[in-house]
Every structure is written in structure tokens, then in C-alpha cells.
Amino acid sequence: MAQVAVAHAAEHELGFWRKYVFATDHKVIAKQYLWAALLMALIGGLMAAMFRWQLAWPDASVPGWGPMGPQDYMVMVTMHGTIMVFFVAMPILLGAFGNLVIPLMIGAGDMAFPRLNMASFWVFLVGCVVLLASLVVPGGASPAGWTGYPPLSDKVEFTGSFWGINLWILGLALEFVGFLLGGINFLTTVVTLRTRGMTMWRLPLIVWQEIAAVAIFLLSVGPLVAGAIMLLLDRVAGTAFFLPHRGGDPLLWQHLFWFFGHPEVYVIALPGFGIMQEILPVFARKPTFGYRTIIWCTVVACFLSLIVWAHHMYVSGIDPRLATPFSIATIAISIPFAIMIFAMIATLWRGSISFETPMLFSLGGLVTFLLGGVTGIFLGSDTADIYLHDSYFVVAHFHYTLFPVVFFAGFAGIYYWYPKMFGKLMSETLGRVHFVLTFIFFNAAFIPLFMVGLAGGPRRIYSPMAYDLLKPLQPLHVVATVATIGLVLGQLPFIVNFVMSMLWGEKAAANPWHANTLEWTVDSPPPHGNFAHPPVVTRGPYDYSMPGAKDDWYPQTAPFSGQPQET
Amino acid sequence: MDLQWLPQDISTYGPQIDSAIKLIFYTVGISLVLAEGTLIAFALMYRRKPGRRAYFNRGETGRELAWVLVPALIVLALDLGIDVAGARSWDIVKEAAPKPDLTVRVTAMRYGWNFTYPGPDGVFGTADDIQQAFALQVPAGKVVRLILTSQDVIHSFYVPELRLKQDVVPGREITAWFEATRPGNYEIVCSQLCGPLHFAMKGALGVQTQEAFRDWMDHQVAANAPHGAKPANKIESSKPGKEG
Numbered sequence: 001m002a003q004v005a006v007a008h009a010a011e012h013e014l015g016f017w018r019k020y021v022f023a024t025d026h027k028v029i030a031k032q033y034l035w036a037a038l039l040m041a042l043i044g045g046l047m048a049a050m051f052r053w054q055l056a057w058p059d060a061s062v063p064g065w066g067p068m069g070p071q072d073y074m075v076m077v078t079m080h081g082t083i084m085v086f087f088v089a090m091p092i093l094l095g096a097f098g099n100l101v102i103p104l105m106i107g108a109g110d111m112a113f114p115r116l117n118m119a120s121f122w123v124f125l126v127g128c129v130v131l132l133a134s135l136v137v138p139g140g141a142s143p144a145g146w147t148g149y150p151p152l153s154d155k156v157e158f159t160g161s162f163w164g165i166n167l168w169i170l171g172l173a174l175e176f177v178g179f180l181l182g183g184i185n186f187l188t189t190v191v192t193l194r195t196r197g198m199t200m201w202r203l204p205l206i207v208w209q210e211i212a213a214v215a216i217f218l219l220s221v222g223p224l225v226a227g228a229i230m231l232l233l234d235r236v237a238g239t240a241f242f243l244p245h246r247g248g249d250p251l252l253w254q255h256l257f258w259f260f261g262h263p264e265v266y267v268i269a270l271p272g273f274g275i276m277q278e279i280l281p282v283f284a285r286k287p288t289f290g291y292r293t294i295i296w297c298t299v300v301a302c303f304l305s306l307i308v309w310a311h312h313m314y315v316s317g318i319d320p321r322l323a324t325p326f327s328i329a330t331i332a333i334s335i336p337f338a339i340m341i342f343a344m345i346a347t348l349w350r351g352s353i354s355f356e357t358p359m360l361f362s363l364g365g366l367v368t369f370l371l372g373g374v375t376g377i378f379l380g381s382d383t384a385d386i387y388l389h390d391s392y393f394v395v396a397h398f399h400y401t402l403f404p405v406v407f408f409a410g411f412a413g414i415y416y417w418y419p420k421m422f423g424k425l426m427s428e429t430l431g432r433v434h435f436v437l438t439f440i441f442f443n444a445a446f447i448p449l450f451m452v453g454l455a456g457g458p459r460r461i462y463s464p465m466a467y468d469l470l471k472p473l474q475p476l477h478v479v480a481t482v483a484t485i486g487l488v489l490g491q492l493p494f495i496v497n498f499v500m501s502m503l504w505g506e507k508a509a510a511n512p513w514h515a516n517t518l519e520w521t522v523d524s525p526p527p528h529g530n531f532a533h534p535p536v537v538t539r540g541p542y543d544y545s546m547p548g549a550k551d552d553w554y555p556q557t558a559p560f561s562g563q564p565q566e567t
Numbered sequence: 568m569d570l571q572w573l574p575q576d577i578s579t580y581g582p583q584i585d586s587a588i589k590l591i592f593y594t595v596g597i598s599l600v601l602a603e604g605t606l607i608a609f610a611l612m613y614r615r616k617p618g619r620r621a622y623f624n625r626g627e628t629g630r631e632l633a634w635v636l637v638p639a640l641i642v643l644a645l646d647l648g649i650d651v652a653g654a655r656s657w658d659i660v661k662e663a664a665p666k667p668d669l670t671v672r673v674t675a676m677r678y679g680w681n682f683t684y685p686g687p688d689g690v691f692g693t694a695d696d697i698q699q700a701f702a703l704q705v706p707a708g709k710v711v712r713l714i715l716t717s718q719d720v721i722h723s724f725y726v727p728e729l730r731l732k733q734d735v736v737p738g739r740e741i742t743a744w745f746e747a748t749r750p751g752n753y754e755i756v757c758s759q760l761c762g763p764l765h766f767a768m769k770g771a772l773g774v775q776t777q778e779a780f781r782d783w784m785d786h787q788v789a790a791n792a793p794h795g796a797k798p799a800n801k802i803e804s805s806k807p808g809k810e811g
Contacts, residue, residue, distance in 0.1 A: 071763040145760045151737060152720040158677070158762055244738020250721055251736060284613070289626030290635060315723070317736045320661035324654050331646040338642045342635035343626065345602065348609035350622035355614070363610060370602055374595035377646065383587040383653035386660055387730045390723060390758040454572040454588075456727030458758040462766040467754050469574065469727060545621040552620060 022122075024114035025528060026099045029121050031421060033095030034414075036125060037088050043132075044083035045488045049481075051076040055464050056481035070462040071160070074143030077460060079135065081146030082168065085264070086175050087128055089406040093271035094179060094217075095124065097413050098186055098210040100421060104519035105204050107195025107537065109529040112188040120181035127174030134167035142168040145460065147261070150242035150253050154234045162235075169232050176221055183214030195518075197537035201295075202556070204517050204541040205288065208295050209274030213267045216302045220263035227256030254316055258309035265401065266305045270298060272405025273340060275413040276362040280344055282416075282515045283359035284351030285552045287542040290343040297336035304333040314385045323382035330380035337373060341366065352545070352552070357431030358416035358513075364439045365408030372400030375450070390460075393453025396446045403442060411438070411494070418498075419512050423525045424505030430497040437490030444483035448476035514553045517541045521555055577753070577774065578729040579746040583656040585730070590652055594645050660731070664744040667712035671703065675715070675722035675735040677762050680755060680770035687788055697787045702771040706780035707750050713743045723759035726772055734759055747774040 023029060053060070054068045061067040068076075099117065103110050111117045134141040141164040144153035148168070156162045190203070190211050230241035231253065240246035242253050281288045288294070310318060310326040344366060353359070375397040378384045388394065411434070418426050452473050453459075464470055464477050511520035518535055519526070535557045543554040570589055576582060613621075626632060672683040672691060682703045686695030705711045715724055717737040724743065725732040733743040755770030775783060 069763075070766065074760070074763050074765075143763055149721055149760070152760065152762060158720055244736075249738070285615075285621040287623065287625045289624070290632055291625065292627060293632060293635070315732050316721075316734045317739055317741045320657070323657055323661070324650070327650050327653075328647075331643070331650055334646060335639055335643050339635055339639045341602070342638055345606050345609060346626055346635055348606070348613060350624070351609075351613045352615045352619060352621040353610060353613050355610075363606070366606060367603060370599060370606075374599045377595050377649065378588065378591050381587060381591060381649055381653045383584055383656040383660070384591055386657075386732050387584050387588065387727075389732055390725075451572050454570070456574050456756075458725065458756055460760045460765060462763075466766040467756060467769065469754055469756070542625075545623050547623050 022118060024110070024118050026103050026111045026114070026117060027421065027525065029117050030096045030098075030100035032121050033091045033099060033124070034421075036121075036128060037091035037096060040083050040087040040091070040128060042491075044080050044088055045491070047076045047080040047083070049485050049488050051080070052477075052481040052484045054462070056478045058463055058465060071140065071143055073462045074145075074460070075135075075141045075164075078142050078145050078168075079131075082131065082142075082172070084402070084406070085146065085268070086172060087131065089268045089402065090175070090179060091124065092406060092410045092413075093268055093275075094182060094186075094210065094213060095121070097206070097271060097275065097410075097417070098182070098214070100417060101204075101519060102186060102189055102207055102210060103193070104420075104522070104526060104530055105207050105517050105541075106190060106193060106198050107518050107531060107535045108189060108193035109531065111185050112193055113185050116181050117185050120178045120185065123174050123181065124178030127171045127178060130167050130174060131171030134164045134171065137163040137167065140164050147257060148231070148253075149257075150231060150234070150250050151244075154231060154242050156235070166232065166235060169228050169235075173225070173228055176225060179214075179217060180221065183218050186211055186214045187218075195531075195534045195537060198518075198556075201292065202537055202540045205277040205291065205294060206271065206274030208298060209270040209277070212298045212302050213270040216263045216305055217267045220260045220306060223256045224260035227253055251313075251316060251318065254313055255309070258312045259306075262309045262312065263302075263305040265398075266301060268402060269337075269405045270301075272365070272409035275409040275416075276344060276365055277340075278517070279358050279362040279412055279416055280347045281542045281544055282513050283356060283362075284348050284353045285544045286347055286351040287540075287544055288343070289346035289349070290339075291540065291542065294340055294343055297339045301333055301336040304329060304336070308333055311380055311382075311385070314382045315389050327380060327382045331377075334373065334377065334380070341370065341373070356415075356513075357426070357428060357435060358412045360432065360435040361408050361412035361415065364435060365404040365412060368400055368408060368439075368442065369404035372397060372402075372404060375400060387456075388453060390458055391453035392449045392457045392459055395459050396449035396453060399446050399449075403446075407438070407442075411435075414498075416513070417519075418501070419508030419524050420519055421525060422502050422505075423508050423523075424501050425508050425512065426501040426505060427497050430493045434490065434493040434497065437493070438487065441483045441487035441490050445480050445487055448480045448483075452476050452480075514551070516543060516553055516555050518556055521557055574727045575749075576728065576730065577747050577749040577751070578731065579748060580656065580660050581728075581730040583659065587649075587653045587656055591649055594649060598642065598645070664712065664742065665710050665746075667744060668709040669705065670712045670714065671705070672714045672716070673703070673724060673735070674718060675724070675757070675761075675768075676718040677720065678757075678764045678768035680724075680768075684784075684787070686791065695788070695791060697784075697791050699787075702773055703755065704773045704775060704780060704783055705747060706777045707747050707774050708777060710744060710746045713745075715741045715743060720761045721759050722757045722761050722768065725756040725758040726753055727756065728753050729772075732758060747772075750774045750776050750779075 050062050050065055051073055053062045054073055139161045142161055143159050152158050153165055233239040234241055240248040242248045242250050308330045310322055311330045314323050378388055415431055455473055457470055457473055464474055508524040510523055537556045539556055541556055545552045546554055674681040682699040684697040685691050686697050688695055715735040717735045722735040724735055729745045731745050751774055753772040755772050757768035
């Protein structure tokens with residue numbers, strides 16, 4: 001601890017390159033991840049608007065692109081999914097917020113391995129560049145879907161994309177390396193660098209959620225890396241791991257992919273939940289309901305997440321007897337999440353709630369995630385999934401689970417920690433406008449897609465008029481597309497707010513929200529090394545509105561004796 | 568998200584799948600309304616008012632936790648009910664197929680469907696096999712067994728009105744079955760991404776009355792028979808409807 005602080009004091013004299021570019025300060029790295037993720041989100045969002053245009057008005061050429069052919073359409077769909085899951089969700093929720101809050105919240109001067117942290121970002125950034133480069137190589141980028149099922153993704157003759165898919169695999173591999181380095185760092189930091197008094201049972205929930213997320217990432221990514229190497233070897237070295245005519249098995253990929261792919265949902269969801277769990281008590285002025293219960297639920301959910309993957313494969317041709325066990329495991333994993341959500345709702349009970357932008361986004365995330373959660377019950381049921389699998393119902397469902405945790409919770413976190421990151425306050429008015437636009441247009445974009453799915457509409461169909469069945473559903477696609485464009489344009493107030501506040505925003509005090517956790521005990525933005533002296537923690541993170549206390553908040557470092565039920 | 572969005576239902580097990588979807592729809596629908604209602608009611612009731620302080624409550628005692636654990640247990644019970652109710656239908660659709668009256672080999676390839684009937688001798692791979700591109704003709708009220716194979720990538724055999732979906736995987740023979748109840752023309756949809764022209768991989772399902780199907784099959788057998796042979800003699804054995 002002391003050594004880290006000294007090392008950073010020395011680094012304070014470093015020049016521009018070491019300070020802002022090849023930085024080892026966790027706060028700078030967090031901002032680098034945030035910038036990269038927001039830029040990628042813009043690209044991914046624009047791609048969505050373009051392929052949605054094709055679905056609404058198949059005969060009109062796409063503005064800024066021209067007529068969109070089927071290959072272009074599938075490339076857009078594939079890249080949108082890949083970018084949003086791996087190059088937006090993970091860098092925002094793990095790279096940006098994990099890096100920002102973990103050292104500050106546990107009272108550390110930096111991450112355990114600052115140089116590894118720097119490497120994590122730069123490897124990730126190279127991954128971004130490689131992925132985007134795949135768009136411009138001869139043959140074009142991958143049109144094989146973000147799930148990349150072989151043999152389609154395997155033999156070049158099926159897609160015409162040789163370098164595109166190779167770079168897609170390489171970009172993902174670099175992303176995995178980046179987050180493996182980051183994950184090791186998160187775990188080591190939380191285990192070894194907690195300040196005096198910061199027991200595991202006093203950690204803010206977001207810290208628990210971040211380390212739980214990286215733990216399941218570390219446990220589940222291995223099989224996918226193996227799968228990716230096999231796929232690459234099939235493509236470039238003539239092996240046939242996934243090609244049946246030479247003894248391979250296409251379903252092997254699906255097992256490897258979803259063994260990672262389903263835990264990945266929780267790698268994203270848990271930090272998103274963590275952000276909401278951090279913000280709800282602050283704006284309800286109430287302790288989070290069932291702190292320990294939430295932690296145990298997180299741990300249980302992590303283990304269960306490793307045994308639900310085959311619910312993506314009910315109709316894939318696996319032994320049908322596997323369906324019921326996986327269906328039951330899937331139902332089991334809904335329980336810890338139900339408890340966590342009920343606990344968040346219970347946190348509001350008899351609170352004193354104010355609705356600043358971070359709280360609006362947290363509540364909006366909760367409201368929308370509930371719909372994502374319950375529609376998962378349809379798809380977790382093997383019987384209902386026979387009909388709904390690979391339909392727009394699936395598309396609507398996973399957007400209702402991922403958008404709330406990535407964007408609602410992500411924006412909540414940005415509005416909440418922006419003063420700490422940049423030392424400036426954001427505009428509350430623009431924030432509220434941003435929330436209203438995002439909330440309305442998000443729901444308007446995806447509710448129609450539930451209907452398309454229930455009506456039998458399959459996903460990944462280039463022409464919405466391809467089947468007679470789909471023709472009457474066309475107006476729903478128009479609604480969804482108009483709303484998607486609105487959703488993209490609705491981010492303008494955020495961009496303006498983000499940039500303007502940085503330049504001309506009101507200077508932020510150390511603790512603008514009157515919150516308890518350690519990051520609010522230091523200046524905004526915190527200096528290198530964070531804490532002048534290692535803080536000493538005396539209590540849990542959520543002692544709001546304690547009876548007998550003068551204020552309705554009580555920092556984790558405050559000495560206090562007359563407080564009830566201290567554990 | 569009304570259930571009237573579901574297309575018409577023309578298979579014998581369709582009602583069971585629909586009832587599973589409806590059971591989930593109403594169960595989770597009510598739960599959703601209750602949860603959202605509570606959330607919004609709390610947000611409005613406990614909005615900040617001058618002079619009122621939040622109630623200090625950590626939710627760590629058993630009594631307090633009951634407020635979240637009991638609803639969660641109710642959710643668990645409902646979910647398990649849904650799963651048990653659904654398991655029987657899954658069993659019928661995917662495991663316990665009844666004895667088939669007619670077996671058809673379905674070959675998927677980019678971007679189309681081929682259907683092979685065993686012909687009068689009832690055996691695949693012989694000269695009297697009947698090949699059909701694009702359209703699968705079946706009789707209503709008969710159990711049809713499909714043997715699904717793919718020549719290239721993964722496809723998925725999906726007929727929304729049958730409530731049947733089954734991926735078709737190269738290198739495997741996967742079986743599926745259905746019994747259509749209502750004659751008519753329906754679309755076969757490929758529902759697994761199989762390439763840039765995936766959207767165009769369309770097939771047709773013709774469900775005919777048993778008489779019409781018999782006539783159709785006789786016609787196919789006659790057209791398929793080598794010169795000089797007398798297909799009429801063999802028509803009886805070609806009847807797919809033979810029980811036993």
C-alpha cells in the first residue's frame with residue numbers, strides 16, 4: 001500500500017505520454033476504457049439504425065450507405081452484436097467502472113498491478129482496431145452472426161469472408177486477453193489491497209459484483225478460447241474440428257461458445273446490477289435491503305451460470321433428455337436474480353427518494369430489466385422455446401436484459417461518478433431529457449419485436465417480406481426502426497452534456513451526492529495515489545438515515561459508537 | 568404482446584405448446600404487473616418530502632428478509648410448475664414420437680429444401696424413391712416422421728403453424744415428427760442463419776386431405792416409374808396411411 005502510494009507520487013512528475021496515453025493510473029485507464037466504449041457504442045448503434053432501416057423500408061436505400069444487400073445486412077447484424085457485447089458492455093461495465101471504483105472504494109492507491117492494467121487496455125484497444133479493420137479487408141467482415149456457428153463460419157466458401165472472419169476471431173481473442181489481464185488485476189487488488197477495516201463484508205456491492213463477474217469470466221472463457229483456436233485452425237490450417245465430413249462436429253462449437261456465452265450474460269449483468277445497487281441507497285437515503293443476502297445470491301448465481309448453457313441449444317439436435325435438467329437449472333438461476341431485484345425494490349420502501357439523473361437511469365434500468373427477466377422464462381422453458389427459438393422474441397428478450405444493465409445502469413454510473421472522474425457536475429436538465437428520450441424510444445423499439453416473435457417472425461432475415469407470414473408484421477418493423485433512430489438521436493443530449501460539462505461544468509465538491517463510500521472522501525478528481533493517508537474503515541457502506549446520527553449519511557470512515565447492530 | 572399474435576395452429580401438439588406459452592404469459596404477466604406496480608408505487612409514495620427522514624432498515628433479519636424471500640419462493644414454485652407442465656409437451660414433441668404413417672427424408676442445402684419419399688417399396692435408397700424439391704406434401708391426420716440432414720451448414724426446419732422447429736445439422740440425422748390437422752398451404756422457414764441468402768431459403772408445406780394425398784402420391788409414383796413397369800399394381804403398398 002505504502003509502496004504503491006510512493007510509486008505514484010514519483011509518477012506524478014511524468015510527462016504527457018505516461019500520464020494520459022501509456023498511463024498506469026487506474027482512473028486514467030478507466031477513462032480510456034470509457035472513451036473507447038462510447039466510441040464503439042456509437043458505431044454499434046449506427047449499425048443497428050442502418051440494418052433496422054433495411055427492415056422497415058427494404059426498397060429504400062439506407063442513408064449514408066446506399067442500397068443494402070444481404071451480405072452487407074448480415075455483416076451489420078454480426079458486427080453490431082459483437083461490438084455491443086464485447087466492445088461496449090464489457091469495457092463500460094468492467095473496464096471503466098471496475099477500474100474507477102475498485103481501488104477508490106477499497107481505499108487503495110491503485111490496482112495491484114498498474115502496468116498489467118495498462119497492458120489490459122492497450123491489448124483491448126488493439127482488439128477494437130483489429131475488429132474494425134475486418135470491415136475493410138477484401139471479402140468483407142464476418143456475416144456469420146455474433147455467435148459464429150460453424151460450418152458457416154468455418155469454410156470460406158460459405159461466407160466469402162476469409163480475412164474478415166479471421167480478424168473477427170483475432171479481435172475477440174485480443175479482447176479476451178485484455179479482460180483476462182484486467183480480471184486477474186481486479187481479483188488480486190480486492191484480495192490484497194483493502195485498507196484497514198475494509199473487511200469483505202464491508203465492501204460496497206459493486207465491488208462484489210465486479211469481482212464475481214471477472215471470476216466467472218476467468219472460469220468460463222477458457223473453453224471459448226479453445227473453440228476459437230480450433231475455428232481458426234479449421235480456417236487457416238485445414239483441420240476439421242467442426243466439419244462433419246472429416247470427423248468434426250458443428251455442435252462442439254455451440255457447447256464451447258455457450259459454456260462461455262451464458263456466463264457472459266452475468267459478466268455483464270452483475271456489474272450493471274452493482275451500479276444500481278450503489279445508486280439506489282444513495283438516492284433513497286436508506287441502507288440497501290439485504291446486503292449479505294444480495295452477496296450470497298451473487299455467489300449462487302455465479303455457480304449456476306456455469307450449468308445453464310444448453311438452454312441455448314434445445315432445438316440444436318442435442319439429446320432431448322438434456323433439455324429438462326437445463327431447463328430446471330435455468331429456472332434455478334432466476335431465483336437469486338429475483339431476490340436481488342426484490343431487495344432493490346425493498347430498498348425503496350419507506351425511503352426518502354429523490355430523482356436526480358443517476359436515480360432515474362437506475363430505476364429505468366430496473367423497470368426494463370424486469371421485462372427482460374420474465375421473458376427469459378419463456379425461453380428457459382424447453383417447450384415454449386421450440387416455437388420461440390431464433391425468433392424476434394429472443395432478440396427483444398436479450399435486448400431487454402442487456403440494454404438495462406449496459407446502458408441504463410451504464411448511464412446511471414456515468415452520471416453518478418462523472419463528478420468524481422472529471423471534477424465537474426453534469427447538467428441535470430440535459431440528463432433528464434436524455435433519460436426520457438432513452439426510456440421511451442428503447443421501449444418503443446423493442447416491444448414491437450416481442451410481437452413479431454410471437455407471430456413467428458424469425459430473426460436474421462434480410463427481407464421482412466421474404467415470407468407471407470411476415471408481411472402483415474411489417475408495420476411493427478417500421479415502428480421499431482423509427483424508435484431505434486430516435487434512440488440513437490436521443491443520445492445527443494448526453495454527448496453534449498458529457499463534453500460541455502467537462503469544459504464548462506460547475507466544479508464538483510468531493511461528495512456531491514452525500515454518499516458514504518470511500519471514493520467520496522477524496523477530492524474530485526482524486527489525486528494520483530488517491531489517498532494522502534490510507535483511510536481506516538469503521539462500518540459498512542450503506543448507513544444512511546441512521547437513528548441518532550446528525551446527517552442522513554455516514555461515511556465509511558466516520559467514527560461512531562452509538563449505532564445499532566454493528567457487525 | 569397479446570397472444571392473438573400467435574399464428575393459427577395446425578398440429579396435434581400445437582395446442583400443448585400454445586398452452587405452455589399461455590401459462591407462462593399469464594403467470595409472468597401477473598408477476599410482472601405486481602413487481603412493476605410495487606416498484607412504481609414505492610417510488611411515488613416515498614419520494615422526498617421536506618421534514619421526513621428515511622426509515623433506517625438494513626433488511627438483514629429473518630423477519631425483514633421474508634419480504635423478499637417469500638415472493639422469490641412463490642416465483643420458484645410458479646417456475647417449477649411451468650417447467651413440469653411443459654416437460655410433458657417437450658416429451659411428446661421431441662422424445663416420445665408416435666409410430667409414423669409416413670417417413671420423409673428432408674435434405675437442407677443452401678438455399679433450399681429437398682424431400683425424399685421412400686416410394687412404393689417403403690425403403691429409402693431404392694430406384695422408386697420419389698424426389699421433391701421445395702414443397703413437402705403430407706396427408707392431414709397422419710403421423711409424419713422427418714429425417715433431417717444437411718449438405719452444408721446448419722439450417723433449421725421451422726413451420727410456425729405446426730409449432731415445430733428443429734435444427735438440421737450436417738453430419739447428423741435428426742428426426743422430428745408432426746401430425747397436421749388442417750389441409751392448406753404453409754411456409755417452411757429456415758430459422759438458423761445459413762449464409763447471406765438465408766432469408767431466401769424458403770420451402771412450402773402442403774397439407775392435403777388423405778384422398779388428395781393418395782392421388783398425388785399415385786401420380787408421383789406413375790411419373791417416377793421406369794418405362795414398361797405397371798405402377799398401378801404397386802399403389803396399394805405405397806399408401807403411407809397403412810396402420811400396423
